[in-house]
Ligand SMILES: NC(=O)C1=CN([C@@H]2O[C@H](COP(=O)(O)OP(=O)(O)OC[C@H]3O[C@@H](n4cnc5c(N)ncnc54)[C@H](O)[C@@H]3O)[C@@H](O)[C@H]2O)C=CC1
């Protein structure tokens with residue numbers, strides 16, 4: 001029998017997929033290059049992606065033998081999971097692989113925003129020495145609002161509690177929150193927080209959750225951090241609020257469209273922006289690759305269960 005064909009369409013560490021090569025025919029394509037992806041799909045038994053590949057109905061149409069779509073990461077918003085499952089295709093991800101990396105990046109984004117690190121670096125690069133205008137605030141004693149209290153949200157809470165922040169949480173679906181955080185409605189959280197950080201999935205329900213009305217509830221001294229998904233925040237409304245001084249700052253790892261091209265948000269001095277780096281650590285990528293490889297192999301080469309012996 002020919003080896004199953006596995007298409008890897010985003011970059012993964014080579015050592016994480018080594019186990020795949022011994023059993024499968026592994027082929028690499030650039031998932032952003034749709035014609036190249038389409039050309040590879042007719043043979044595919046499995047497709048392994050990160051956030052760079054959009055797995056929509058058109059992709060699934062071109063892969064008649066596809067048995068597995070694996071996301072080397074958490075968010076499945078780039079995969080048409082309903083269509084895949086309706087066709088009997090297994091969709092899997094690596095939910096625990098990058099939690100710590102995203103939480104650590106979130107800490108960096110929060111500190112960068114409240115201490116004006118982007119503006120400071122830009123001013124130095126321009127030969128300026130602007131200390132007075134770049135006076136920031138301490139996090140200690142201030143309030144952090146966490147929207148989405150799952151794996152990442154909880155790790156962010158632990159880390160920012162060590163900065164002596166008071167922590168509010170909004171998550172209508174979380175089972176237990178713990179004693180050290182305060183469950184709060186979204187509007188109340190937005191009104192009371194000095195920093196709001198988003199850690200919820202992008203779904204049809206959460207797309208545009210933070211729009212003009214929600215931003216208007218935030219303090220003009222507050223900062224918004226988004227290391228979840230771009231489409232959760234209305235970027236036009238965010239740009240207006242930041243430009244007009246109705247919000248002090250924003251720190252963004254994710255964008256409605258990636259890459260964001262010439263988004264006007266990138267030109268604002270009170271925006272810290274990085275190119276979707278939350279999971280981009282060697283540690284997280286190794287874990288994500290190993291976890292999806294283990295799960296893909298289990299789907300493609302299931303261990304034969306011996307027939308029970310009569311007693
Ligand atoms: N920037 C990056 O590189 C990464 C971004 N992510 C994003 O972060 C998100 C969160 O990741 P995890 O914590 O691992 O997921 P998770 O599934 O453990 O937690 C998400 C939480 O959001 C809550 N939630 C859902 N709808 C909500 C709503 N309307 N309001 C408030 N809470 C809501 C859920 O109840 C859940 O507790 C992912 O869905 C993904 O989009 C995840 C990993 C890397």
Ligand SMILES: O=C(O)CCC(=O)C(=O)O
Pocket residue numbers: 050051052072073074075076098276278279280
């Ligand atoms: O590494 C990636 O592809 C991005 C990670 C991410 O956004 C996720 O795991 O949801």
